[in-house]
Amino acid sequence: MADLSNTAIADAFDELADLYELDGAVVHRVLAYRTAAKNVRSATVSVAQLTREGRVTSLPGIGRTLEEKILAMIETGTIPALTKLRDRIPPGLAAMTRLPGVGPKRVRALYDQLGIDSLETLRAAAESGRLSGAKGFGEKFSESVLAALDAGVAERPAPRTVLDTAMEIGERVVAALRDHPAAVHVEIAGSARRLADSVKDLDIVAAATEPAALAGALAGIDVLETAGSAGENAARGRAHTGLGIDLRVVEPDQFGNLLQHFTGSAAHNVALREAAVRRGLHVSEYGILDDATGETTRCATEEEVYERLGLAWIEPELREDRGELAPGFVPPRLVTVEDLRGDLHCHTTLSDGRSTLEDMARGAQERGYEYLAITDHSATHGFGDHVTPDELRRQIERVRELDARLDGITLLAGTETNILPDGRPDYDDELLAELDWVVASVHTSFAMSERDMTARMVAAIEHPWIDAIGHPTGRKISKRDAYKVDVDALIEAAARTGTMLEINGAPDRRDLNDVHARAAAEAGVMVLVDSDAHDAERLKHVRWGVATARRAWLGPEQIANTRPWAEFAGLRKRVKAAAA
């Protein structure tokens, strides 16, 4: 296995794009590398494998030249052009482009004119006044560069806000704006509307009878720390959390154009507009210009925008240019929170949960679930809230007793067993066999090699009493990367053994991610959407798991826990094995 990963190929193409850009290559060549990197990153099959089979040019954005570069990576581990560019372009130049207002062209000019090749030499030039003497660079430029350097902008990656926090703020801003007398429509747009993992800032779009009046109302909303005008009919502010908020307001007859434009993604809009140009139409946030008539059509709704372009309306979660604009695209019926009939991963006070067994059961009933698996942490969890085998046996009794008393819901006695470094679960098979349901997850020894971690997790997937793998990559959005693991190998093993893979709904996990979840479903793996709730209130976190499933194009038939209990029960590996 241990093959050249899609991520490694995409990283190489992104680096090539950055270096070619600094080298002064034509922008479209740079763009070609960026597009290729994006498409490789979101491919649901192994791009290295495709390349060996001679089929990689079927991937959009990959032609003969990039095919050769991937082949070079497979055969030699590197790309000659990349090695050469790294020798020629000083490594400090890329960091300089992270400063606001400083792009590849200016970096190149500073390097050529003044020999500036790092943040340090840039600061020295600005402080000595040498910077504003360069051709095309004035006093203002020098000042803004120093301000940005002092603020440490170039060292720290721009902070991103996890979607649940962004949505909480966004929903409050939207509600407040809708209360304004001038408001006609107010919606969250941007990556938040597409339900991305995290957002850089929050885009809110609105239609109003008096646009300027509504734009001015942003400043009065309590979640905002600061707000001010940002041109006519626009406002910009910052929430107390530091999240930037942009508001744009138009007349009602342009609201569809504005919402479509600001929902993005950039890649979706570029692809959409390129296709429109071929039909003689030019799309912007203000309307659709028809070359033939010279007239601009304004659209009050998004549906009208897509209809004018000969397309059916596309769900925001799909707008990533991952096939939703391909000819013959049929809009999929995406899974919703209401489709879920059970939750297979939650905790109680027995381990680190905050709610009792009874409260979790009641919470599930209030959500209308037909089944709930109680999956407390296991024997080696640590933190003082591990569950010994004897304690788990007593919990099985309690779950069975409560299940007998409750009507309308089936409680499953389960566990979230730790996958030990050697791949074994941390309870005996005998005990696991007594349970109704076993989720297995990695909670320790994250720093293994990819080969060892993959072997560890494949062993767990092959274990007869492990029904599902929880949060399969261990990532924490904006906090830590996934551990090194070959997800393709996990998917293959899960498909082969009938083991389910989870989309964990904890807002900072959403693990599997959208790309992996789509690949898993395409491989025939049954995907779960779970809350991983640690109290009854957080059972609602399935919202974020459903968001990821939708971004993965998944419908209810691909999510195991949309099934009624009678059907789900038979999908469990332990039941299928017993029947075989």
Add this chain to the structure above:
DNA sequence: GCCGTTTTCGGCCCGACTGTTTTCAGTCG
């Protein structure tokens, strides 16, 4: 460097803002 109801060359989304400019290039979203 890719790609094709303007196909194998000549295109490649659209608009706003900024600063350094007398008409625009670069950056950003």
